């Protein structure tokens with residue numbers, strides 16, 4: 001990369017008479033030319049990341065930052081009378097759903113910046129995660145036609161590298177689009193677009209098409225096989241071309257990382273190619289695959305652990321079904337020879353109840369299996385994969401997630417970055433652990449940090465006013481809960497806690513209450529009815545409070561629309577408090593918790609996922625931990641009775657009654673299912689996620705924050721201690737660990 005040449009090229013762009021899109025394309029293309037100009041030498045061994053999601057967010061600012069020209073570019077164009085902030089309207093590349101997809105993006109960023117050869121494979125969806133609007137408080141989904149307005153100048157179509165993917169009933173062309181990831185090395189995210197018949201093109205149309213019908217399930221299977229087979233096909237062919245078909249050395253050059261189970265068909269395709277096209281024996285192919293694949297698990301929720309009906313797979317991928325069935329028999333024979341007990345073999349089996357357990361394929365075939373936070377990995381070992389763990393302890397390890405400080409600090413909070421520059425020089429930008437050296441007791445330092453937090457809060461408020469038309473309370477505590485909407489994340493519990501505070505304010509029980517704003521951002525999966533009801537409930541609460549003159553100067557609830565990566569950048573920088581209140585044992589890690597910490601928010605949270613490690617690093621005294629631990633939740637199993645529990649606690653009953661007593665009568669009976677979820681057995685047991693059990697402890701934690709916030713120096717110090725101890729949660733640390741412990745690159 002030649003920085004001078006790039007700056008020159010930018011200088012030479014004429015802005016006159018051009019539309020924003022034209023300028024966007026022209027500036028982006030100038031950068032792309034530089035990015036792609038360097039000659040790359042092929043490293044010996046590369047790691048390949050297989051993921052069905054990549055939540056890249058906006059590429060423009062990130063790439064200019066990576067190229068080291070962001071500040072100058074702003075100046076160059078402002079001198080020409082054009083404000084680069086105009087590109088804040090560019091759509092996010094939202095080819096993902098939540099934490100798993102954003103993690104993939106952070107990992108690509110870190111690998112490139114550290115110079116590790118990590119290449120991503122995925123799907124180039126025509127429509128990303130839906131856009132969300134609220135109408136009458138309810139979520140309305142719109143297709144995310146992300147290429148329509150601004151195009152995609154950050155990718156290159158590689159026509160010459162397309163590859164055919166065969167199903168029983170059709171052949172699909174997988175056309176790669178390469179998105180360079182710029183850093184110390186220039187890596188590539190390769191997304192495949194499906195081309196061919198109208199049926200074929202459906203494969204890369206939508207992210208997570210509904211899978212509640214057989215047709216939907218088939219489409220999901222097609223998606224997963226489509227990109228896995230395209231990727232494996234290319235890599236295997238390239239290998240054969242270069243080294244011939246002695247696959248004994250394949251794993252010296254390749255290591256595959258499966259991001260959850262969505263690409264487990266890659267294992268089957270690999271075996272298919274080696275045995276059918278290159279005539280290796282089945283055992284030999286298995287042996288080679290076992291040295292090549294690794295698997296990261298991201299959830300223990302049973303409904304998210306993929307199992308595909310054998311009959312369904314046979315229908316469109318007969319050879320693949322045959323291979324998986326053969327693998328099932330092969331593995332069982334091995335386990336029987338070893339004398340493993342029947343129950344354990346049943347637990348580890350690849351075919352269970354007429355379905356392929358994709359997680360069991362991954363566990364059997366991977367050299368390394370990892371969880372994404374200490375407690376999560378412990379649960380994998382002790383519960384989810386306990387049998388496999390007993391027989392292959394060495395395969396399991398933990399790699400706690402991380403987030404890239406380039407997007408989640410440098411880009412979203414340049415004020416804080418400058419604060420570190422002024423005190424530490426610039427070296428912390430390459431080694432985040434240096435921020436630990438900030439003296440959090442120094443009054444001048446604290447005052448400077450407080451000023452930055454106040455400024456980021458102002459910026460957030462003005463952004464929200466622009467986007468939502470709502471003015472946030474000033475001089476208030478900003479508390480954020482931003483993440484996918486799911487029952488286990490317990491946005492419903494926060495809703496009740498807010499109502500509790502609301503009633504107590506009205507009763508005059510909270511005389512010294514510091515004004516507080518609760519910010520929510522979340523999308524509910526299209527078919528997830530209960531999650532949508534929680535959104536409606538929160539919007540109704542927001543409305544109730546906003547219209548109540550007694551409290552609306554002290555309490556406010558804002559549920560922002562269309563929460564995405566770009567919105568997150570504003571919210572994590574401008575929040576005081578991070579809400580991480582999942583039922584202990586259910587949040588694998590969480591990564592929003594890390595982003596908020598990095599920007600100096602204190603955590604109000606349960607001992608779950610990475611929260612545990614966050615308070616370990618930042619100090620329990622600097623955060624607000626509450627609620628039942630994993631052990632306590634386990635001990636409540638079969639004992640806990642939410643009906644009796646609510647009856648015994650009038651303060652709880654008062655707020656749950658609002659779901660059915662007409663408080664929100666215009667919600668049209670739509671909230672009664674939420675009451676049912678708490679007090680009756682539905683698809684889960686009553687109050688499966690212990691919302692009521694942890695509710696009053698949450699209220700206490702929030703009121704403790706409210707009291708302690710008054711001591712501005714003390715509270716600011718807690719925030720700064722969190723920010724300066726966040727280095728462990730950099731994805732640079734995580735990627736280094738993957739590279740050293742798992743990939744050997």
Ligand code: 26V
Nearest residue numbers: 099100103208298299372525587588589590591
């Ligand atoms: C959920 C859903 C629900 C709607 C339909 C499609 C769909 C697809 C996947 C999932 C969950 C996948 C697993 C996942 O996203 N896990 C998250 O991974 C993060 C990165 O490791 C981690 O921080 C979060 O705790 C974990 O929930």
